[in-house]
Amino acid sequence: MSSTIEFASSFIEGAPPGELADVVADVQALTSEEGDLIPSLAPAFERYNEAQLTTVKLPGSSQEVIVSEFNKVDGNRYFDPESQTSFEIDHITQLDQTASAAQSAPLESQNAELIKSLLKSLGIHAREHYPSCSYGVYPIENDSAVAILLVANRYSPNNFWNGRFRAIYQVPVSSSSTNVTGKIHVDVHYYEDGNVALNTTKSVDLSVPSVSAESIISRIATAERDYQEELNRAFVRMAEGAFKGLRRQLPITRQKVEWEKVGGYRLGQDISGGKGR
Template sequence: MSRTAALASFVESTPPGELTDVTKAIKSILGDESIQNELTPAFEKYNEEQFATVKLPGNSEEVIVSSYNSLGGSRYYDVESQSAFDFDHSTQKASKVQSYVLDSNHADLVKNLVKSLSTHTSEHYPKSSLGVYPTEDDTQIAIITVASKYSPSNFWNGRWRSSYIYNPFSGSITGSIKVDVHYYEDGNVRLLTNKDISVSVGSGATASEIIRQIATAEKKYQEDLNKAFGSLSEGAFKALRRQLPVTRQKVEWEKISGYRLGQDIGGGRSR
C-alpha cells in the first residue's frame, strides 16, 4: 500500500467531528505540514460520504455537501436556499456563493419534498441538515438527512445519516440509515450501524406520503436500536466485564445507561 493510500484510509475511517484532530495527528507523526495537499482527494471522498455540512456566508442554516448535489470542481448547490457554492474540502469552508435555479423535470416535487422533510427533521432531529436533489440523469430523487452532535469535552461525538433514492415512476424508496457514535474517554468505544431500507408508496405519491413512509422506517429503526441497547447491558456488555471492576464495587446493571464508560465503570479519572 502506498503512503497516500495508507493515509487516506485513516481519513476515511475518521469518526464524526474529528477530522481536524486526525489531520493534525497525521501531520505531527510525519512532521510534514504539506501533507494537506496530498490528502485533498481523501478529504473530498470523506466529506461527501459523511454528508458534511457548512454554513454559507450570510446564511444561518447549514447545507449539505454530497455527491448528489455536486456540480463538479468542488462546487455544490442547495435547493432550499437556491444557492451554489465552492467548498474547500481541507478547511471545510464555503465561498463564492451565487444564486442557483434548479433545472429538473421534478422541480416541483423536489421543492415539496424539502418542505415535508424539513417538518419531519425539525420534529425528530433538533440539530440537522437536509437535502433533496434530482439524480444526475433526472430520473430519480435523492432524499438526505444528516444530524450530528459533538461533545469533545465529554469525549464523545455522533452522527446520524439517512439517504434514500425515490423513483417517481415505480414509487419505490430504497436507501440506508447509518449511525456512527464514538466514545473515547479512558478507552475507545465506537458504534457503527447500517440499516438498509426498502419501501414503496406507489407512483404519483405526494411529498407528504413519501416522507411519511421514511419517517415510519426511521422511527422503527430507532426503536430497534433502543431495544438493542437495553439487551446489551444484560447480555454482551455484562459478559465482557469482570465481575468486579477496578473500583472493587459491583456494577448496577439496571442503571448502566447512566454510567460514563471510562470514569464510572473503568475507574478512570474524575473531573
C-alpha cells in the same frame, strides 16, 4: 510516498464525527518527516466530505447546506435547491465549514414541483425530530429519480463523545407507485478513558403507494422511528448480555456491578472506582 499517502488517506476517510481536525493534526505529526502531505490528500478529503454529508455555511448566512455526490455540479462546486444557490468549497481547508463563491442557480428539473414539496415535508420532519440538522432533495439520474438526504450532528467534546446520523434515500419518479430505497447510518464515538465506536448501517426498502411528498416522507419517518426503537432494544440487550459478559464479576473495587443501574455509571470511572468529574 504513495504508500504513505494511501495510509494517511485511510485515516482521513475514517475520521469520527466532528474529529476531522484532530485526525488531520495527527496525520501531520505522524508524517512530518515526509513534508507537507495534506495537499496530496485532497481526494481523501473530498470522499470524506461527500460520504459524511458534511455541511457548510453559505456566505453571509447561518444556513448550513449539504455537500454530497448527489448535489455536485462540477469540480468543487455544489448546489442547494432550497436556497437555489451553487457554491464552492475547498475540501482541504473546509475545516472552517464555510462555502465560497456563492451564485444564484435556479432549480432546473422536470421534477421541480415534487422536489419543492419534498423539501417542505422533509423540513417539518427534520425540525421536529433532529436538532442541528441539514437536509436536501436533489434530482438525479437524468431526472428519473430524486435523492433525499438528511444529516444531524451532535458534538460534545467536553463530555468525550460525538455522533452523526445520516439518511440517504433514492426515489424513482417514473411511476405512480414506487419503492424508496436507501440507507440509515449512525456513527457515535465515545473516548473518555477508552475508545468505543458505534457504526451501524440499516438498509431501507419502503413501499410507497404514490409519488407524493406526504406519503414518501411519512414512510421515511416511520422507518427512522422503527430503526431508533430497534437500536434502543439492542442497547438494552447489550447491557443485559454481551456488555455484562465482557466485565469481570468483581472489578478492581471488589464490589459487584449493579447491572440494572449500568446506565448511570461513567465508563472507566465509576466502575473502576475513579472519581467523577
